[in-house]
Amino acid sequence: MLAGGARVAITSTTDRIYERARELDASGKNVIGIVADLTEESAARRIVDMVMEGGGRIDVLVNNAGMAQTGQSLEGKTLRESPTRIGSGKSKSRCTPRS
Numbered sequence: 001m002l003a004g005g006a007r008v009a010i011t012s013t014t015d016r017i018y019e020r021a022r023e024l025d026a027s028g029k030n031v032i033g034i035v036a037d038l039t040e041e042s043a044a045r046r047i048v049d050m051v052m053e054g055g056g057r058i059d060v061l062v063n064n065a066g067m068a069q070t071g072q073s074l075e076g077k078t079l080r081e082s083p084t085r086i087g088s089g090k091s092k093s094r095c096t097p098r099s
Helices: 016-024 041-055
Strands: 008-012 031-035 085-088 091-094
Touching: 008 016, 008 041, 016 031, 031 041
Parallel strands: 008 031
Antiparallel strands: 085 091
């Protein structure tokens, strides 16, 4: 995506993400690293707000979290009724409604 001219935000639970952002873009113009624990809804909202303030929009979202999450079934529930963590296997996603 960077090679195609995209601006990219990457997240991690540790400040190693800043080093990774510099590796991807030494200029710091096209990659922002953000430390956040995405198991916290407030962190997910903060990331969305930071990206929107910095670039005005989110065109593509790639979730590549490497955690296992188990829990209750989401069958028959709307997004607002569902827990914010959705998991299967080795990945976990967070749904953050933006209204």
